[in-house]
Amino acid sequence: MPTILGELAGIEAKSKRYMGLHVLAKIVIPLSISLSLPFAKEPPQALALVAVSAAACVAAGIPLSAVKKYVAVIVSMSAFIVLAFSLFTYIPGRVLYEATLWKVQAEKGVFEWKIAVTDASLSYSAAFIFRIFAMILSATLLLASVTDRDLVWGFFSLRMPFGVCVAASLFFRGIHLFVSDFYTIREAMSARGVDFERTPLAKRFMLYANALTPLLSLMITRSYEVSMALESRGIAPGSRSASGYHLYRMRRSDYAAVAAGIALTLAFVAWGG
Amino acid sequence: MHIVTFAFATAISYVLAVVSSLIFPVLGAPGVSALYVAAAIYVPLGIWMGLWGCMAGYISCFFLGLYPSGYSLVQSFVWSWADFIEAFVPALIYRALKADLDFTVKRPRAAKLLPLFVSSGSIFLLLGIAIQVLWGATYGEPFTTIYAAMVYIGTALAAVGIILGLLAGNARTWMAQILSIIGAGLCSGLWGAGTLTIFNFPPPLPAELFWPVFIGWVLGDFIVLSVISTALLVALTPVFKRTGLLVRGWWA
Numbered sequence: 001m002p003t004i005l006g007e008l009a010g011i012e013a014k015s016k017r018y019m020g021l022h023v024l025a026k027i028v029i030p031l032s033i034s035l036s037l038p039f040a041k042e043p044p045q046a047l048a049l050v051a052v053s054a055a056a057c058v059a060a061g062i063p064l065s066a067v068k069k070y071v072a073v074i075v076s077m078s079a080f081i082v083l084a085f086s087l088f089t090y091i092p093g094r095v096l097y098e099a100t101l102w103k104v105q106a107e108k109g110v111f112e113w114k115i116a117v118t119d120a121s122l123s124y125s126a127a128f129i130f131r132i133f134a135m136i137l138s139a140t141l142l143l144a145s146v147t148d149r150d151l152v153w154g155f156f157s158l159r160m161p162f163g164v165c166v167a168a169s170l171f172f173r174g175i176h177l178f179v180s181d182f183y184t185i186r187e188a189m190s191a192r193g194v195d196f197e198r199t200p201l202a203k204r205f206m207l208y209a210n211a212l213t214p215l216l217s218l219m220i221t222r223s224y225e226v227s228m229a230l231e232s233r234g235i236a237p238g239s240r241s242a243s244g245y246h247l248y249r250m251r252r253s254d255y256a257a258v259a260a261g262i263a264l265t266l267a268f269v270a271w272g273g
Numbered sequence: 274m275h276i277v278t279f280a281f282a283t284a285i286s287y288v289l290a291v292v293s294s295l296i297f298p299v300l301g302a303p304g305v306s307a308l309y310v311a312a313a314i315y316v317p318l319g320i321w322m323g324l325w326g327c328m329a330g331y332i333s334c335f336f337l338g339l340y341p342s343g344y345s346l347v348q349s350f351v352w353s354w355a356d357f358i359e360a361f362v363p364a365l366i367y368r369a370l371k372a373d374l375d376f377t378v379k380r381p382r383a384a385k386l387l388p389l390f391v392s393s394g395s396i397f398l399l400l401g402i403a404i405q406v407l408w409g410a411t412y413g414e415p416f417t418t419i420y421a422a423m424v425y426i427g428t429a430l431a432a433v434g435i436i437l438g439l440l441a442g443n444a445r446t447w448m449a450q451i452l453s454i455i456g457a458g459l460c461s462g463l464w465g466a467g468t469l470t471i472f473n474f475p476p477p478l479p480a481e482l483f484w485p486v487f488i489g490w491v492l493g494d495f496i497v498l499s500v501i502s503t504a505l506l507v508a509l510t511p512v513f514k515r516t517g518l519l520v521r522g523w524w525a
Contacts, residue, residue, distance in 0.1 A: 084482045
């Protein structure tokens with residue numbers, strides 16, 4: 001069963017031991033990294049969290065090259081953060097570079113817009129950028145190790161109503177159905193003479209926006225068919241499963257993983273709190 | 274049928290959210306798009322199906338936060354309420370005004386011009402307020418003059434848009450739609466940009482970036498909500514009424 005990130009980007013956790021953990025344990029580990037983030041305020045703390053996240057990914061068998069999928073996010077956010085600390089605000093410290101971009105004599109003083117790079121602004125930027133890496137690695141760890149079946153079984157084991165389990169399952173199936181419906185509608189538009197290759201970007205955007213109406217109509221038709229199928233099998237949204245085909249219990253290794261996650265958060269609270 | 278429609282709508286919103294944030298990104302703020310097309314799905318869904326639409330917005334945004342935006346579980350959990358709010362505000366406005374979902378267009382030209390005037394008017398107003406808050410209050414002239422000019426132009430354009438809206442068809446319905454576009458854009462922008470820059474666990478971006486992210490967010494929402502979302506409401510409201518998917522209250 002492919003994981004969520006496996007279906008979206010082809011990245012999966014390879015470690016059988018990690019994949020064998022209970023879904024709760026697989027959620028608690030990235031959650032604990034996520035909860036530790038606010039306490040990683042200084043660059044060394046943020047760097048330590050990056051190391052922990054990277055180690056967790058490696059232990060789960062997720063290649064660190066998975067970060068490549070987020071390269072646009074990392075580059076754009078890092079650039080934006082550095083700009084914020086040098087262009088939009090002045091962080092007091094030892095000035096490394098300063099240049100005035102725009103100067104206006106205003107009614108109540110002189111308005112100056114300048115680039116100011118100080119050692120403190122670089123330190124702030126480093127902490128933010130390291131946190132981005134930790135944040136991305138924790139999201140990768142979660143999505144590359146949890147399958148949609150994990151979620152549905154997890155909901156079943158929590159005795160959640162069928163409505164919740166079915167909705168979770170349909171959400172993941174719906175992604176593929178929507179993409180295939182979109183291609184069908186796109187081909188229908190092409191058959192009617194629309195040339196997507198030669199259409200200017202703005203007009204192409206409007207064409208795609210117009211495709212939303214038939215897509216939503218198809219969604220309603222499909223919802224009707226699926227809900228009829230569910231009803232014919234006697235599945236009501238509020239009914240709960242008395243038993244299941246799959247036993248989904250926490251084992252010793254799951255408790256150990258949860259305890260490690262809690263310990264990590266507590267350690268960062270103590271260090272950066 | 275509502276649960277199934279909600280699940281499928283969430284899936285569609287998620288795919289469109291990913292596509293919009295990759296094709297029209299607000300640089301430096303992953304997950305924020307200058308043309309967030311997903312809003313055109315879950316905002317009308319909130320009007321048609323109440324809290325089901327709001328939840329579709331929340332869950333699609335939650336997954337968008339995780340991939341491809343790369344926010345952590347907790348950051349994404351907090352941030353995603355922006356899309357819940359974006360669907361909730363129009364649903365609330367329609368229900369509070371007891372507006373009938375009658376989008377019959379009596380004057381098509383007025384209906385076509387309405388989004389243009391309301392969006393451009395609101396954008397002028399927003400930029401004017403941003404200039405006054407950031408610089409006008411501290412430095413005075415010439416920023417206060419720029420602020421005043423933008424507010425006057427923005428108000429005039431928005432007023433023309435509102436008049437056109439009243440002429441387009443059922444006055445109460447179209448007034449609710451205009452208020453929904455403005456309310457949804459501003460409220461979700463405040464929460465969305467705020468949780469990315471000012472309050473989160475921790476905010477992924479510095480507080481100095483609030484205004485660029487907020488303006489990018491609101492501009493994108495105004496365009497999408499006024500153009501695509503309004504068109505979908507006009508085209509698909511009869512279908513939702515016919516299939517029994519329309520929810521009068523908040524749940525079904």
